[in-house]
Amino acid sequence: MLLLNVSYNEKDDAKKLGARWNPKLKKWYVENKEDYYKFMKWIPEEADIVAIENLYLFEGIHRCFRCGKETRVIGFGIDKYINVCFIEDLEEDRDYINDGLNNEDIHIVGPIYPIPEKILEYLTDKYNYKMRYSKTTGDSAMRNCCDHCDVLQGDFFLFDEVDSPFFIDNDEKLKRLKIFRIKLKHDLPLQAAMGFASYDELFKEKCEIVDLDIEI
Ligand SMILES: [Zn+2]
Structure with a gap:
């Protein structure tokens, strides 16, 4: 599982791509590692x-x-x-x-x-x-x-x-x-x-x- 830094404004974009919300961690995440590459803009820039x-x-x-x-x-x-x-x-x-x-x-x-x-x-x-x-x-x-x-x-x-x-x-x-x-x-x-x-x-x-x- 990969946690994402999705801002409030971007949440619909992330959701559309398949990200899910973890209410406990209050973070968007993606489960399937084959899909991680779609979400690279929401991991730390460095x-x-x-x-x-x-x-x-x-x-x-x-x-x-x-x-x-x-x-x-x-x-x-x-x-x-x-x-x-x-x-x-x-x-x-x-x-x-x-x-x-x-x-x-x-x-x-x-x-x-x-x-x-x-x-x-x-x-x-x-x-x-x-x-x-x-x-x-x-x-x-x-x-x-x-x-x-x-x-x-x-x-x-x-x-x-x-x-x-x-x-x-x-x-x-x-x-x-x-x-x-x-x-x-x-x-x-x-x-x-x-x-x-x-x-x-x-x-x-x-x-x-x-x-x-x-x-x-
Ligand atoms: Zn020494």
Whole structure:
């Protein structure tokens, strides 16, 4: 189920397209994920994708460049999704948009925004994950910091460098990952950079995936 931000003036449009009203949540929603693409104008503008059914949490080990000790770091992953970036080509590209609906592999997406509140509580409680300013990007965001010396572990070094913990190109690195699954009650529009890598199909096959009991 996907919740929609429909203003009062637009409610007839949404209804005509098949949206329904949830009186308890006081929100319009759409049930059938095959139809989500019709409603993309009513999800937050910054969203790149809608994560469907599951959100994954990846825990990796990274050697801190400052203190030299190993620290835990986290990233996110997604299997089923809808790509929102192609909204302008809706008519022509319906298949393309819904391409990720039956995707089984988990793709690492790195940081996401916004992070649902319950997950944020869990992360800030369990990890040294917090709001930090980055000189490289010139903004503040939730970021990984060293468990030992608290220094910021930049996203580029965690996700894009060849020796980073979430850049998986061999079984040894795969074995050092912990993967957790969070079942989504509502599908989740997110700002996230989807990455595709050759090892993505092996996460479910070779890693133990533990369900996290976080209700969102
Ligand atoms: Zn450190």
